[in-house]
Amino acid sequence: MLKRRRYLMCPPTYFAVEYSINPWMDPAAPVDVDRAVEQWTALRTTYERLGHTVEVIEPVPGLPDMVFAANGATVVDGTVLGAQFRHPQRAPEAPAYLAWFARNGFVTHEAKAVNEGEGDLLVAGDFILAGTGPRTEPAGARQAQEVLGRPVVTLRLVDPRYYHLDTALAVLDSGNVAYYPQAFSRGSQQVLRRLYPDAVLAGAADAAALGLNAVSDGHRVVLPVQATRFAERLAARGYEPVPVDVSELHKAGGGPKCCTLEVRES
Ligand code: ARG
DSSP states (O other): OOOOOEEEEOOOTTOOOOSOSSTTOOTTSOOOHHHHHHHHHHHHHHHHHTTOEEEEOOOOTTOTTTTOGGGGEEEETTEEEEOBOSSGGGTTHHHHHHHHHHHTTOEEEOOSSOBOGGGTEEEETTEEEEEESSSSOHHHHHHHHHHHOSOEEEEEBOOTTSOSGGGTEEEEETTEEEEOGGGBOHHHHHHHHHHOTTOEEOOHHHHHTTTTOOEESSSEEEEETTOHHHHHHHHHTTOEEEEEOOHHHHTTTOOTGGGOEEOOOO
């Protein structure tokens, strides 16, 4: 369903690649923070041009990955489940995001097990698809079902490059998704085929461009400009690809969706 979305984003003011917690991150490779800020600003402007509302959380010095707002929480019907990060480097982001939601009048719940927010918990119509393995634990996915009140379908991620569900799968609308099959275990691939026989599949090159790290409003799909073949496939299926360049953030293993936390009100 096409509707105005409300997004929370965090500017990459303190963005850096200082540690490596996924295979894309090379602390020896230079990062251009000004360029990251420009690319992030263009992403924000793109959402606004599409008619969506963007709110901004204050970045915290010393938290270089805080730009990846998707990991900050999961919000369904105005209820907020906070995150708990697997790696200590990102742990302080969880209370920072939860405090933003509390200040803005939301009912908040603290995470009791590892869950990396919308990086791994994707709302797909009536259910939540949960990526487990590299980051989110099965217990974190179970808590999401309890707190958010939607059935959770867990999918096991098996390729370290696709360490969050949102690097391997994008929700296109309430009834369909796009994904890169090889990122999932055999059983999870079967589950996806059963749930989404008409899914849009991405190939290896588009997956490596983090093309699946896309944000759809049900029709317009904001995705990395480098994922050209995937954009063509989306267009052929009636979606409107909206390419953006977030190449600096790719150095940390991120794309447009990582920078975007959807705030779903009741
Ligand atoms: N460097 C960050 C990490 O490894 C990137 C997070 C990207 N976020 C996402 N939703 N996939 O945690």
